[in-house]
Amino acid sequence: MTISASEPATTPPASLPLAAQSSLRVLYQHRLMSTPQLHRLLTPATARPVYLLRQLNRLRALGLVDRVRVQGPALTRMPFLWYLTDVGADLVEEDHELTHRPYRVTEGGAMGSRQAHTLAVNETGLAFVEHARRLGHECGPLDWTPEVANRIRDGQRRFEDDHVISDAVVNYVHIHPNQRRTPLQAFVELDRATMTVTRLAAKLSAYGRMHDYVPQEPDRSRSQVGARPAWRYQYRTFPRILVVLTGAGTRALAGRASDLAHLASSDPRLMRHRDTLAIGVTTLGHLQKYGPFEPIFTPLLRDSGPTDLYLRPPAEPDGQGVQE
Numbered sequence: 030m031t032i033s034a035s036e037p038a039t040t041p042p043a044s045l046p047l048a049a050q051s052s053l054r055v056l057y058q059h060r061l062m063s064t065p066q067l068h069r070l071l072t073p074a075t076a077r078p079v080y081l082l083r084q085l086n087r088l089r090a091l092g093l094v095d096r097v098r099v100q101g102p103a104l105t106r107m108p109f110l111w112y113l114t115d116v117g118a119d120l121v122e123e124d125h126e127l128t129h130r131p132y133r134v135t136e137g138g139a140m141g142s143r144q145a146h147t148l149a150v151n152e153t154g155l156a157f158v159e160h161a162r163r164l165g166h167e168c169g170p171l172d173w174t175p176e177v178a179n180r181i182r183d184g185q186r187r188f189e190d191d192h193v194i195s196d197a198v199v200n201y202v203h204i205h206p207n208q209r210r211t212p213l214q215a216f217v218e219l220d221r222a223t224m225t226v227t228r229l230a231a232k233l234s235a236y237g238r239m240h241d242y243v244p245q246e247p248d249r250s251r252s253q254v255g256a257r258p259a260w261r262y263q264y265r266t267f268p269r270i271l272v273v274l275t276g277a278g279t280r281a282l283a284g285r286a287s288d289l290a291h292l293a294s295s296d297p298r299l300m301r302h303r304d305t306l307a308i309g310v311t312t313l314g315h316l317q318k319y320g321p322f323e324p325i326f327t328p329l330l331r332d333s334g335p336t337d338l339y340l341r342p343p344a345e346p347d348g349q350g351v352q353e
Contacts, residue, residue, distance in 0.1 A: 048072065049084040055170050056094060056113045057121040059154070060134050061147050063099055064108045069155055070170045073162070085111060093117035097139045099148070110148075112139050127171070150175055150196050150219050152313060153273050157199055160320035167202035173217075174198050180259055181238040183245045193235040198268065201321070201338070213338060214268040219313075221276035226285055229272070230292035233308060233329075236270055237298035240306060267305060269340055271326065275313035286310045286327060293329040303330040307340035 043050070051071050056062060062070070067085070068078035075081075088094040094117050099107040112134035113121070122129065154173035161168035178192040197217040202210055216236065220229055243256050260267060272289065274282045289310060293299055299306060309326030319325050321338040328340055 045088075046084055048081055049088055051170065052081070052085060052088060052111070053093065053113065053117060053121050054127060056111055057118055057127055057130060058171055059151060059173075059175060060130075060132065061110055061112045061139055061144070062151055063110050063148060066148070066151050066155060067111065070158060073159075088117070093120060095136065097136060100140065100144055110139055110144070128174070132176075146196075146219065146221060147175070149221055149275055149313065150217070153217055153219055153316065154197060154199065156313070156316045157201055157321060160322070161201065164320070164322065166204050168200070172200045177216075179239050179263070180244075181235055181242050193232070193239050199271075203322075203338075214264065214266075215338070216268050216270045218270065218272045220272060220274050220285070222274070222281065222285065223276065226288040226292065229285075230289055230296070233270065233272070233289075233293055234296050234298055236308075237296065237302060237306065240267055240302055241298070269338070270306070270308040271338075272308070272310040272329075273313050273316060274310065279312075282312050290327065290329045299330060306330060309336070309340045 045053075048071060052067060055067065055070060064078055064082065064085075068075070068081055072078060072081045085094060085096075089096065092114055094111055095114055096109040096111050099110055101107040115133055118130075118133055121127065154175075157168045157173065158170065160166075175197045176194055177198045178194045180191055181193050182191055184191055195216040196219045199215045199217055201213045201215070203213055204210055218229070218232060239260055240258065242259050244259050272286075274285055277285070293308060299308070308329040310329060311325045311327070315325040324335040324337055326337065326340055327335050
């Protein structure tokens with residue numbers, strides 16, 4: 030990594046151009062993004078990311094960001110992946126504008142086995158952002174957060190046993206023609222067809238456990254009046270759960286969706302909350318092509334046809350019965 034002698038690595042973000050500041054904040058929240066993804070997210074009005082690359086290379090010269098190549102068969106022709114250095118992450122944290130993210134990306138981590146998964150989660154978030162722009166809704170570069178953990182039981186087991194870790198949480202504001210605003214929130218599970226459907230179904234079952242989990246407080250029992258599920262301290266309503274499939278052909282993904290629906294509908298914990306838990310499955314291709322307000326989601330806990338992001342019965346009038 031090269032650090033310019035004329036520009037100190039402690040250059041405050043406020044003194045940098047807006048594109049550079051935005052790049053720092055986006056990379057802090059999303060950890061790892063390719064040049065094309067940053068271009069679509071931050072400078073979509075330009076045909077080529079010339080100015081953006083100039084700013085990214087300036088940040089690299091300052092020692093605030095670094096880059097690796099996306100893994101692929103022709104490595105030298107693959108786009109760059111950008112991430113913050115420790116110095117860059119510390120600088121962003123000094124502003125106290127973003128929720129603290131303790132995880133730091135290293136060169137080894139950027140080149141590791143999670144690279145393709147991270148890029149696919151980015152593509153999911155980008156699909157929401159790009160369709161929000163097209164539809165006049167609100168969903169910006171920082172409106173999805175990757176790898177959000179929520180506790181699902183008391184105890185001191187392994188972190189993975191006590192928490193469900195969502196691949197992302199998306200915040201989206203649907204602005205209706207009459208300017209009425211409906212905030213929508215969703216947990217995203219991105220499946221690249223690399224795990225068994227049984228394991229994916231177990232992840233969904235963990236959301237059922239999260240829905241039920243009431244923390245044990247020393248001075249009162251879980252059943253005492255006033256005890257609240259833990260998720261209510263963070264979310265106003267329980268977010269929708271969106272399973273986004275990719276990484277295989279159309280027929281294979283349809284088979285995975287069908288198997289997942291069978292397993293979810295056979296899960297007593299999930300079915301007990303079928304009126305309050307909204308779980309839908311779609312493909313990344315459909316989300317990118319059609320957007321979240323077309324009938325691309327197949328509900329997993331009820332026998333009905335495809336619907337949109339609201340995951341409500343198709344006959345229900347727009348917005349009715351939805352309280353966010």
